[in-house]
Amino acid sequence: MFASSEATEVVGALSSGWFLEHAWLIPVIPVIGFAIIILFGKRLPMKGSEIGVLSMLGSLVLSAGAASQWITRVNGAAEEQFITPVVRVWNWWQIGGMKFTIGQSIDGLAIIVLVVVAFISTLVQIYSLEYLRGDRRYTHFFAALTLFSAGMLAMVVAEDMILFLLGWEIMGLCSFLLIGHWWEEGANSRAALKAFFTVRTGDVGLLVGISILYFASNEWTTKELGVSGFSIRGISAWALSGEPNSTVILIAAIALFIAAIGKSGQFPLHTWLPDAMAGPTPVSSLLHSSTMVVAGVFLVARLYPVFFTGFDILGTGSNLITIIGGITIIIAAALAFVQNDIKKVLAYSTVSQLGYMMMGLGAGAWTPAVFHIFTHAFFKACLFLCAGSISHSASHHSFDMKKDMGGLRKFMPITFTTWIISTLALCGVFPFSGFFSKDEIIDNVGHNGYNTFMIIGLVGAFMTAAYMTRATYLTFFGAPRGAAAGEHHEEHDAHDAHAPAHDAHDPHVPHYEGDTHAASGPHESGLLITVPLMILATLALGSGFLNATPFGESWERIKTWVEPSAVVVMAASSDGHSAEASGDAVASEEGHHESPCGSETPEDGLCYAPQLKHAPFAWSKAAVSLIIVFAGLVISWLLCVALYTRKDKRLVGLTQRNAALGAGYRFLDNKYYLDALYENVIVKAIAGPIAAGAYWFNQHILDGILHAVAGTSRTIAGWVYRNIDQRVVDGAVNTSGKATRGAGGVLQPVQSGKVSQYGALLFSAAAVAALVLVIINT
């Protein structure tokens, strides 16, 4: 039972390698790093931060090695061959007849997310070296950050849903720790609790979904594939086999999607994401680009066959995923217009971009959505780190664009340039990376028959361009205001007195020696901050060319490397070695090979992935979306100049004068009253009427019964007392009392009240009893 059996499934024809075979080390390294930091971190010369950076670098090297070997594997495969994931499975534990395994399953999706997570985590850790220098919980910060990445990496390599769930929950816990890093401020710890509980609400869906899938698929997967119903491969094949009952799989898909809604901040559970800005900026950057929020999207992409079959994705014009994704795109983008906090603008922008990914997945645009995870990670991480750089070096730890920023482009040329590049990438301007992913999503959504959602996507692109222009204008253009103009906050005097009332984002409580930026005004940040920014901006500019659809098929590398091939694989024998693909794919009119996977029941074999459709690229369609984006940029720019610099009389105070606009502004400013709904209605309902009702029930019904019973027993007891107790019992008791008293006097020294003596007596008595037992038995 304790011996580990090892099953390696690699088809001989496909190349593999050490990095692919040992990809399970990628999450293990940061876990070990976490243990070292937590145990010895405070004694190390750099307070444990070096272990964090080194472990992430180790993961990055392994991920890069695995990626290059995966590419060799794909390039070496035949045209219609199914590229099997590199699977290694160990027995974890077993109880009764159930066996739980742990293992890795590395395919294209896992590789692309592994590379992104390891890369962004490394850069964020390097950035944090400078950003959090002097923080009082420096070591704990790095420990939590490392474990956080480990959770995400474990979830990505997971072969089965148990490990997936484990990684998922580790991330939930670490996000709580990191968002509430400065928990001395009440607002921060409230934000951490809110994030934790909101995500937990969704997590119930994950547990339910995993359970449903296990009980529905276990029998089939054990028979056909020899794996349990927790195995992701097993579930995928089962979902496409035509076996599952459509209601069961629909309910499972909905349950899993609820988990994705919670984790990925989709409407209506998005409210925790903007509040999560209470954490240090590197945390926001990591949380919002590559880990945590991407987990929900990753869940949908990972178990795509379940959603594909459950929601009948290519057969309908709308489904739950696209509706939620579409709503999220629009409402989050609208909220970004009324924020004054630069990080909150970026937070809502993340929510909106996650809406794009969800909508893409829901409409069958799997590859563009996964590619959008890839590009979005770079430019969003860069934007957040820019915001951190500004607050660190220019605006004196303030994130308020209206009060403390403006005109910063002259002081911070590197931050400004990287910000502009990332903003253009986010808006989807050709040839920045966002164009290649976002435009593909919109294009494919329309191609697959989801026309309404294509229009929503275009409207979202317009809004994205407009709110990012507003944020850029307020931050970098116009006249410097507040801290950016060299003014000091009133609290600044309080700094030196270590007063607790303070800017919620200030990492330096208490202040360390040599804090220079108060004296020298806005300036560019140090190299530890600007180098990660430059690396990320380069990738925000260039990463789109990895899947540049406009330049023809040879440029679509991500599609070749990542998209699972939808070919019918011969049924695997139960000892786990799959045979090669059967070549019964037929050529369609588009010249692509259409496999029956996803659309009909595969005969004589299994499918692991549905056949996806790809929209042919057309410059005319791209031109429409580019024109929309440019319109957004220009209109927003003109409005910003008129409103913020020239203070146009017609625009300033418009929301106060016009009742309809004022109402709209208040509606947005209060975030659609969703927070009010959750806190005042739902929480108060449980705390108020329901609790009061329970109290009333307790007081009147239960107590009433109790009083009646008590009254009756009292009458009976009175009689018993007078006749039996006083005469019969008391006589006996008094006699025995005297005897006991004598005995008590003798035993009094033993009752010392010292617990350890009692313990010693107890154990010695037990030892004597054990001896007696042994003697009797022999």
Place this chain on the structure above:
Amino acid sequence: MFVNQFLILAAILFCIGVYGVIARKNGVMVLMAIELILNAVNLNLIAFSMRNGSADGQTFALFVIAVAAAEVGVGLSLVLLIYRNRRTISLDDLSEMKG
């Protein structure tokens, strides 16, 4: 099988636990020692379940783990309250008896 080694390890753990319960004065340390004892028992249960090839012992151990978690919760809150009332968690100072 290796049952003997498990039993020996469990016995050692048990003895350390008993020593801790008797010799330690700090309430938290005593609670930790009790945990050791419980886990020594768990180890025995699992070792015997392995030898007998039945899952009963494992099931039992799971229950023990759950109960132990509850026990630590209650125990720590007791220690906390004792500390609030008396500003000490030394068990020897708790006695109000005269014996």
